[in-house]
Amino acid sequence: MALDKLWKCETREMPATYDLVNSRLATAFGAVLAGADPVLRPSDRCDYQANGVMALSKSVGKSPREVAELVVASLEFGDIGTVEIAGPGFLNISLSPDFLSTQLSSLLNDPRLGVERANPENIIIDYSAPNVAKEMHVGHLRSTVIGDALARMYRFKGHQVIARNHVGDWGTPFGKLIEHLLDMGEDAAIATLSIGDLDTFYREANAKFEADDGFKERSRLRVVALQSGDPETRRLWRILVDQSVAYFSEVYAKLDVLLTPDDVVGESFYNDMLQKVVEDLQTAGLLVESDGALCVFPEGFVNRDGDPLPLIVQKRDEGFGYAATDLAAVRNRVENLQAQEILYVVGAPQAQHLDMVYTVARSAGWLPESVRCEHVAFGNVLGQDHKMFKSREGGTVKLVRLLDEAIERADAQLLERSVGLSDEARRELATSIARAAVKYADLSTERQRDYVFELDRMLAFEGDTGPYLQYAYARIESIFRKLPAPADFEGVVFNLAEPQAWHLGLGLVEFPIAFESAIRDLLPHRLCTYLFDLAQRFTAFYDACPVLSASGSLQVERLALCRLTGDTLKLGLSVLGIDAPQKM
RNA sequence: GCGGCUGUAGCUCAGCGGAUUAGAGCAUCGGUCUACGGAACCGAGGGUCGGGGGUUCGAAUCCCUCCAGCCGCACCA
Numbered sequence: 159m160a161l162d163k164l165w166k167c168e169t170r171e172m173p174a175t176y177d178l179v180n181s182r183l184a185t186a187f188g189a190v191l192a193g194a195d196p197v198l199r200p201s202d203r204c205d206y207q208a209n210g211v212m213a214l215s216k217s218v219g220k221s222p223r224e225v226a227e228l229v230v231a232s233l234e235f236g237d238i239g240t241v242e243i244a245g246p247g248f249l250n251i252s253l254s255p256d257f258l259s260t261q262l263s264s265l266l267n268d269p270r271l272g273v274e275r276a277n278p279e280n281i282i283i284d285y286s287a288p289n290v291a292k293e294m295h296v297g298h299l300r301s302t303v304i305g306d307a308l309a310r311m312y313r314f315k316g317h318q319v320i321a322r323n324h325v326g327d328w329g330t331p332f333g334k335l336i337e338h339l340l341d342m343g344e345d346a347a348i349a350t351l352s353i354g355d356l357d358t359f360y361r362e363a364n365a366k367f368e369a370d371d372g373f374k375e376r377s378r379l380r381v382v383a384l385q386s387g388d389p390e391t392r393r394l395w396r397i398l399v400d401q402s403v404a405y406f407s408e409v410y411a412k413l414d415v416l417l418t419p420d421d422v423v424g425e426s427f428y429n430d431m432l433q434k435v436v437e438d439l440q441t442a443g444l445l446v447e448s449d450g451a452l453c454v455f456p457e458g459f460v461n462r463d464g465d466p467l468p469l470i471v472q473k474r475d476e477g478f479g480y481a482a483t484d485l486a487a488v489r490n491r492v493e494n495l496q497a498q499e500i501l502y503v504v505g506a507p508q509a510q511h512l513d514m515v516y517t518v519a520r521s522a523g524w525l526p527e528s529v530r531c532e533h534v535a536f537g538n539v540l541g542q543d544h545k546m547f548k549s550r551e552g553g554t555v556k557l558v559r560l561l562d563e564a565i566e567r568a569d570a571q572l573l574e575r576s577v578g579l580s581d582e583a584r585r586e587l588a589t590s591i592a593r594a595a596v597k598y599a600d601l602s603t604e605r606q607r608d609y610v611f612e613l614d615r616m617l618a619f620e621g622d623t624g625p626y627l628q629y630a631y632a633r634i635e636s637i638f639r640k641l642p643a644p645a646d647f648e649g650v651v652f653n654l655a656e657p658q659a660w661h662l663g664l665g666l667v668e669f670p671i672a673f674e675s676a677i678r679d680l681l682p683h684r685l686c687t688y689l690f691d692l693a694q695r696f697t698a699f700y701d702a703c704p705v706l707s708a709s710g711s712l713q714v715e716r717l718a719l720c721r722l723t724g725d726t727l728k729l730g731l732s733v734l735g736i737d738a739p740q741k742m
Numbered sequence: 743g744c745g746g747c748u749g750u751a752g753c754u755c756a757g758c759g760g761a762u763u764a765g766a767g768c769a770u771c772g773g774u775c776u777a778c779g780g781a782a783c784c785g786a787g788g789g790u791c792g793g794g795g796g797u798u799c800g801a802a803u804c805c806c807u808c809c810a811g812c813c814g815c816a817c818c819a
Contacts, residue, residue: 460744632781
């Protein structure tokens with residue numbers, strides 16, 4: 159099922175396994191002390207373990223053993239499974255086969271695989287944000303990929319996501335860029351920009367600006383004309399913006415990211431609101447003049463001398479700083495877009511700036527406490543020398559070049575394995591694999607950490623990689639192709655007799671936990687970890703339990719496990735923005 | 743100087759709302775299967791969880807401190 163359809167699916171009728179177990183336990187814990195948390199976790203020595211007894215015994219003043227017995231006494235597990243007290247007071251929980259079988263059966267009929275739908279909220283996700291007339295480079299990779307994954311996760315969850323691509327389309331550099339465009343001639347400039355050679359254009363404009371005083375003066379005047387709304391200047395500026403946005407769209411397409419030109423709401427969009435930001439801050443008594451600049455000094459921020467740190471809203475030269483734009487954006491998002499949550503997928507170095515913006519926006523009354531505002535920070539992409547990722551020449555690396563390189567290598571791998579595809583089909587597959595490799599590598603480590611960009615590792619079919627998961631999925635699909643007739647799961651019973659089958663079944667039922675944990679803490683890597691673990695459970699199962707040579711109800715059961723695993727991998731990858739080809 | 747992030751096996755990383763023996767992948771070594779497209783599978787070795795202190799019956803996980811690396815700290819966004 160296509161993801162966009164899936165997003166509209168209604169909630170399945172059966173509560174997720176974890177929630178069921180947890181709620182029964184919570185009731186029993188509640189009988190000892192109202193509101194006590196069972197602290198239910200997956201366990202390596204049984205199916206689930208509840209660790210909450212320890213904490214509870216402390217607050218109740220009884221021994222853990224005693225409390226555990228109290229909890230067990232009032233626990234009504236019914237057919238869910240059994241509990242035993244272990245060690246100092248852990249509750250080891252084993253699910254009953256009937257229960258797990260029922261849970262798995264319900265997943266088989268649930269396109270959402272157990273993930274509950276949320277009450278829809280308006281979620282603004284601010285991500286990617288390249289600069290007009292500047293190349294997209296590795297620095298934009300993480301924001302784009304993480305933002306896209308979060309957007310898909312939130313949409314799947316049932317929310318209304320409004321993507322905002324806050325592109326840098328305003329400021330003094332546009333004077334020289336427009337003058338350079340004029341020097342080149344519009345057609346020639348458009349030709350250069352439309353092939354995506356943004357860096358050359360930018361560099362030439364800069365070089366002239368440095369070398370030629372006349373050009374410098376023209377550029378300065380051009381900035382003034384741009385800011386005062388001169389129609390011809392605005393038209394030329396528009397060309398730069400449109401050409402760049404068209405180019406960004408090509409990059410997004412290559413990355414398979416959902417952003418469209420409609421999501422581009424650049425800095426310039428807020429120009430008309432900046433004066434009002436200043437006025438309203440003034441009225442609110444928050445604005446202070448300092449060294450000629452209009453600033454807000456939010457509480458708790460100090461500079462290196464220990465003095466209050468300003469958020470500069472209007473510069474000494476009366477131009478607006480980016481803080482003004484960010485404040486205007488917050489207002490716009492809350493007031494006009496009715497945002498209930500705003501996520502900024504922006505590099506970690508911006509942490510303090512964003513923190514100041516939120517603080518000021520809150521004290522100005524533009525950002526109610528009810529609106530969650532979160533900086534989804536991420537670390538750097540490093541080269542194999544563990545330093546900032548740079549090209550061999552020491553410059554920044556074009557994002558497209560990186561992707562092309564990945565595609566080339568994936569293509570070479572496919573050729574080597576001689577998969578027997580047409581050139582075109584192979585190329586397409588290589589693109590899919592390359593995307594999966596690059597995106598998964600980015601998403602699978604904890605956001606805040608830096609990670610090492612290593613194509614060979616990322617593209618490997620062995621290990622914790624995107625291609626490995628894609629391959630796992632393709633292999634499952636191939637099982638179904640081999641079947642003489644389409645599989646029919648009507649009345650399937652999961653006996654899960656072999657330990658590997660049980661382990662897999664248990665893993666399948668945990669998808670909602672992994673998903674919820676990932677979306678709640680804005681950590682897509684948790685979903686990656688889950689999917690990789692699931693794929694490993696599957697290989698162990700597949701190794702121990704023949705499927706095609708099995709017959710009767712046993713084969714139906716095993717096929718159903720294959721189906722659920724395939725569906726889970728497919729869905730999990732798709733909400734991360736990674737597609738899973740049927741064959742590879 | 744202040745603040746933030748990071749420091750876990752040779753390498754790349756999970757785990758960090760405390761809890762029963764620190765996990766995975768890659769690499770290394772050993773074994774297994776007439777290889778449902780080996781993405782094999784099973785097992786072994788390998789870790790003072792940066793150092794020290796504290797809280798706790800119990801700390802990789804919480805607190806303090808120190809060390810190392812990266813980043814931010816007034817008009818470029």
